[in-house]
Amino acid sequence: MKLLMITGGLLGFLIGTALGLAQNSPWPDIIWKASVVAYVAGLLMRWWGRVWIRELQNAALARQTALYNAKGAGQPNPPKA
Numbered sequence: 001m002k003l004l005m006i007t008g009g010l011l012g013f014l015i016g017t018a019l020g021l022a023q024n025s026p027w028p029d030i031i032w033k034a035s036v037v038a039y040v041a042g043l044l045m046r047w048w049g050r051v052w053i054r055e056l057q058n059a060a061l062a063r064q065t066a067l068y069n070a071k072g073a074g075q076p077n078p079p080k081a
Contacts, residue, residue: 001046001049001050001053004045004046004048004049005042005043005045005046005049006042007045008038008041008042008043008044008045008046009038009039009041009042009045010038011041011045012034012037012038012039012040012041012042013034013035013037013038013041014034015034015037015041016030016033016034016035016036016037016038017030017034019033020033020034
């Protein structure tokens, strides 16, 4: 999770810096705008990472449930006559 947040922050900072340079802004404006973009991008990547991990866990659980039900382990044994 930390890696995703750091990656998002780094990408946000690079994008913010590139956009600031493209607008020919002064360096102090570039730095604080890039910092804000880095913060927001880091938060978005953390949120996306949590959603992604939760959905992977749900998919794994659904697969385990399907395999368990396919084997018939979820049904009781029929009585012997």
